[in-house]
Amino acid sequence: MRTVTVLGAGSWGTALAIHAARRGRPTLLWTRTPEHQAAMAQERRNARYLPDFPFPEGLRTTDDLHQALDGAELVICGIPSHGMRAMMERVAQDFATRDAPAPMYLIAAKGIEVDTLSNMHQVLAQELPPSHRGRIAALGGPSFAAEVAKGLPTTVVVGSEDAHVGMSIQALLSGDGVRAYVTDDILGVELGGAFKNVIAMAAGIGDGAGLGDNARAGIITRGLAEISRLAISLGALPATLSGLAGLGDLVLTCTGGLSRNRRVGIALGQGKKLEEILAEMGMVAEGVKNTKSAYRLAQQQGVEMPLVSTMYAILYEGMAVREAVQALMGRALKAEREW
Template sequence: MNQTRTCKCAVIGAGSWGTTLAQLLADKGHETTLWAYESELVSRMTISHENELYLPGIKLASALKFSSDLGLAVEGADMVLLVCPSQVMRSVLLGLVDYLKPGTLLVSAAKGIENGSLRLMSELISELLPERLRKKTGFLSGPSFAREVALKIPTAVVAAATHIAVAEEIQEIFSTDYFRVYTHDDIIGVELGGAMKNVIALAAGVSDGLGFGFNSRAALITRGLAEMTRLGIALGGAAATFSGLSGMGDLVLTCTGDLSRNRTVGIELGRGKKLSEIMAGMQMVAEGVKTTLSAYQLAQRMGVDTPIIEQMYLILYENKDPRQAVTDLMLRDLRPEAL
């Protein structure tokens, strides 16, 4: 694969995924700055060239720069990559308005649905940024544990944009011999798959924590995919998108992989731990917890049947017993298999 050009990149968010993508870009020869909210973390990374907090044990490229100043980080950037938690995306975008230049490629790799507004990240961008700053907008999603990508384990993801030329530009910037990027034009489907798979992963973890087997997990993955697809279609996405990397691919990975934070939270819930206790012991964000609330409310608003998501909502937000939730799923009215 030939590198045709390099560009100046700013990566906003220094969690495990943001750090990994910044490392990938710098390794590929792009002039890259990684922004973190925590100035202390920036100082440590500048000295050690390692993100000991979120990506320990991975030595970062010597060319990678670090900053806690948003304006300096994005100054002159050809591409700004947003990898912050979805629930802080609004404040990050508002902070960026004064610094983005027209024509900058804006890429979101965040996976979630904002609480309250029930907006996808693409909808937040449309709401908060003037048209001149969002003409070139794309979304990166797919089955990709940060640590595996950082270790250069072969991975495939998808870049979605309204205009395929924008998706192709993202594809060119990110693709390497271990990170393969496909293109897509279904922004809603790609975004929603990336967000909702975290909710189903929580449910799969609950099943594992209760001691259920592979049969149960397979049922949750399959019927979870049906729920994701139903809601995606209702919002204007394409059914076929959910059979791809950002749908089935990410769903399988997050529901089965030991590196999945959402599955880990579900396992602990299934074992009887309280959510507050589980979250207090976690360094990184499990997006599925807050996305469950948004996904449940969004499905209710759209009139879409999502029984797995509903039961996860009841477990997380109304303290329903996980075993009873599984029983209630199994005893629902019998029906044909269908979307």
């Protein structure tokens, strides 16, 4: 039986590795540093990012990329989006040294590359060998890492332009608490997952500033409208944005206590500085970088996104939260269908 390889031993990568091993697949979890690898191998858990979940018997760890890719049937890309291109360059270089069949790739990161505005499946297609480029999928949907690791019921969606790849990954993931759906709209899956992080920070700001439940519901609803408008302008399907990768992930991330992006927003709403918040977290909150990407894409596409623009002003232009609320509530009146 060929291996499932997970690149990136953060909380999400670790949870997916635990799930794959629990499904009975030989699983290899790759981390960048020998120190982290040694600690995980000795303790049989990821004490840094997901300490409460012991590793199943079939899960091994490595910091050797060549070893990680050897015999891999599926490579789960759990690297944060800002490091994905460099990681895929290394993967491509490794496969250039061996005569091996192309694995399938499942993108688990939810982000847009800031400099190029490329989504992650575009990054993989640009960097991987030609024979690998048709074997890419993206994972979306409401799925906190700790709940997946615990085996709690979770529904996700696998987006791939190749039906065989999508259904193969669907079958591999489904079971032991996870039910996976498939779609050929990989773009919608990726954009929904990336943009919802921005709205989650906005919802968190509302909670941190004590703006109330009405405000949170309004942010989620209007945020979905903004996400959908931009994603559809880029070629995504409306149904994807109203499904697990869009609405489902948005609701979870805007309301769940385990959401990093919401926690960043809560702290901002309480008056803390962004640099201080990120230093205290010690984990990646994709929404900070995704705000810049979403803002630039909206400008490029000519799409109006008041919440995203306001989040950009708060994060990168120093706008105060109270001023931001006044600006949003004081916008020109219009019909709801005009957004």
